[in-house]
Amino acid sequence: MSSRLARSSALTVVALCSTLIVLPASSAIGNNSVESPRLHEIQGSTRISPFAGKHVTDVPGVVTAVRSFGKARGFWLQDPEPDDNPATSEGIFVFTGEKTPDVEAGDSVRVSGDVSEYYPGGKESGGQSVTQLTKAEWTAASKERKLPRAVTLDGGLVPDEYAPPAEDGGDIEPLQLRPEKFALDLYESLEGMRTRLKDAPVTGPTSQYGELWVTADRFENPTPRGGTLYGAYDQQNGARVKVSSLLPSAVQPFPNADVGDKLRGTTAGPLDYDAFGGYSVRATDMGELEDNKLKREKTRKQHKGELSVATYNVENLSPKSEPEKFTRLAEALVQNLASPDIVAVEEVQDNTGPDDDGTVAADKTLEKLTGAIKEAGGPAYEWRQIDPADKADGGQPGGNIRVAFLFNPERVSFTDRKGGDADTAVEVTDEDGTPQLSANPGRIEPEDEAWKASRKSLAGEFTFRGRQVFVVANHFSSKGGGDLDGDQPMDGRIQPPARHSEPQRIDQAKLVNSFVKEVQSVDPDAAVIAAGDLNDFPFSPSLDALRDDEALSSPMDRLPADERYGYVFNGNSQALDHALTSPGVGGVDYDIVHINSEFHDQASDHDPSVIRFRP
Structure with a gap:
């Protein structure tokens, strides 16, 4: 800890104007008030101040910074005479609410106030607390003191x-x-x-x-x-x-x-x-x-005999979105993803977007997106989806997000069948040894409790060059939780943090895995792809449940380990979007196309990914 300043706890020395006054470390006044404690005493050597709930007076220190905006204004105070214990902080935040404090960096002051522990986001969120002084009053001793070394x-x-x-x-x-x-x-x-x-x-x-x-x-x-x-x-x-x-x-x-x-x-x-x-x-x-001049990636175009299937979370897309967003998403699909044959799209909102007016149809959203793709020089995509019940699938209130399929009818065909609706479960039937969906597209067990307040997975049956291909579009429940509590923060006080949202995703993965096995029970060599925003990591129990019994595998695993990401959260590059394939899908070429998550200027917060293979 050589970079920390040397500390001395025997005496406290603070400059008052140009005079040095020696103060005792601390002295108690009554049961709930302490006079002249040092900041390292207030902070203590655990996460909770030993002075929490007490009133302190004449706490000396130098102002190091001021927050003069927002509803949490105040200033940071630091003792320039530290103790020798590396566990005790020498700084603290003095909270003044919406009032801008009349201090500047370099002011030597003495502060009186209540010691409290503030939990940003609420204590129930699992985060840590910030020790601070509230209801504070202060007197200036001198100005333009040298700031403590950082x-x-x-x-x-x-x-x-x-x-x-x-x-x-x-x-x-x-x-x-x-x-x-x-x-x-x-x-x-x-x-x-x-x-x-x-x-x-x-x-x-x-x-x-x-x-x-x-x-x-x-x-x-x-x-x-x-x-x-x-x-x-x-x-x-x-x-x-x-x-x-x-x-x-x-x-x-x-x-x-x-x-x-x-x-x-x-x-x-x-x-x-x-x-x-x-x-x-x-x-x-x-x-x-x-500026490192990071470039947005472009994937190669699929060969004539290759089928390309992509997944793209378009982040709350609706006609209420800015026109530029549609343009950028379309250009990305055409130029960066090379116009995939099939696209599993997540976070498609209804026609009125976040307006909570009972609308559930998304035809205008999808028409606007496919129209923008055509204007960008792409194919005349068709689309298929199922409207959810109002406010039943989570996401932005009123938005009714859902998954959908885009497909290029010049390259693949889609056999429409009646029966697909919000509540009807798709079944796999055996037609002379060929699996067939009872509804196309159809939802996988939409009434199961696993999908409560979450998007339902959508199965689609396609044909490419005479070969049957099944694609399941997915958007599993968020780590923020649906009706469940969200996951506790990585940096919180509960260690290891509880992943409250995980069991729901595991149950969702089991349902998709069971559907894949139903298809394989009819045709063990069936080509099945499960793609989408799974809201979980390659190493998670959710992905293990999806791959159970080798019904599916993750072609992402063939990428170098340091390239397996398509989302950036709190400075961590991670993988939440996946495309898994059945054993009947051979020779997969997998590519995560980095065009969003690493950039401050984003059309979506997710990077799309694409697989190519020869059925």
Whole structure:
């Protein structure tokens, strides 16, 4: 811990104007008030302050940063005279609500207020707390003090292990912090303190909220395009840190960064924790954007005898979406995906989008999309889908998202059969040794509890060059949960975090797996593809359930391990979208086409993927 400042706990020294006054470490006043404690005493060596619920007076420190916007205004205070315990933070946030505090960085002040633990997102979410001072009053002692030296976050400081061990579902709050051993403990020991990163590589692009993700260790599970791969539940990549800015945009606009870019120079500010990604550097100094000029990928065109099947989550698409979104999605399908023969499309909304007016039809949405594709020089796609019952399938309220098929009738044919509706389960019949769907398209067990508040999987029967091909379009339940509680955060106080939404996806996967086996019971060599946004990882129990008994396999596994991703969340490159194939589908060429997730300018938050094979 050589990068931390030396600490001394014997005496407290603070400058009042130009005079040095020696204060005792602390003294109690009554049962619920403490006079002149130091910040390391308030923070303590666990995640919860030993002073929580108490009133403290005359807490000395130097203002290091001010948040002068939003509903959570205030300032960060840091003690320039640290103790020698690396587990105790020397910083804290002083909360002033919607009132802009009348302090500036460099002010030496004494603060009185109530010590509290604030849980961003609510304690029930499983996140960690932020120790802060509320109902605060302060007096200025001097101005233009030198700021405490920032702690440099780098690969040598951040431990390889992510979180301290706890019993299953255990709360790590009572545990003593071990910042030399665990990344989460290190960040907690720096809560509220000035930190900095040098030449930080961007691993998560700038979001609409003016945030991005960087890594303090460029060697931690890198992807070929500059990201950080999330390849296992115990591969959390603890060197990731979020960056937001405390600087007015007029002074320094927030950079529009893509994965693989760099914040050249120093990015520095107090370390904070929030509900949308965990630990964050609130930058008072922002490195200069170095553009790595990341390119959007293009896949090759399928050969004449190859069938290409793609999956693409178009992120809440409706006629209410901006016209540019339709244009960009269409151009991507034509130019970047080379006009796939069949496309499983997810997050198609109804004709009135987020308006909760009882509309469930999506014909206008799909007509607008297929029209844009034709204008972009693509084929005259036809489409098939089944309208859901109103508000039964989750997603954006009123949007009635669903999966749908697009297909090029010049390359494949679709045999329409009556009977497909929101509630009727598709059956597989045996027609002289040939499997046939009772409804085409048809939903897989739509009344099963596994699909509650979630999209129902849609099966379609196609013919390509005389060969029958079955495609199942999927959009499994979200990690945010449907009617269930969402998954607990990776960076939260419950370790390991509970994956509350997982059992529903496992049950959904079992239903799709059973459907595939029904087709194979009629024709063991049937060509079946299950594609879509499965909202889960290649190494998850959900994917294991989908592949059960080798009914399906994952051609993604043939890619190099560091290329298996198509979504970026909190700076982690990960795989949520999949295309699995039955043994009857041989010689699969699989490609994840990176055009969205790594870029700040996105048509969707997902990258599409495509498989090609010769039936």
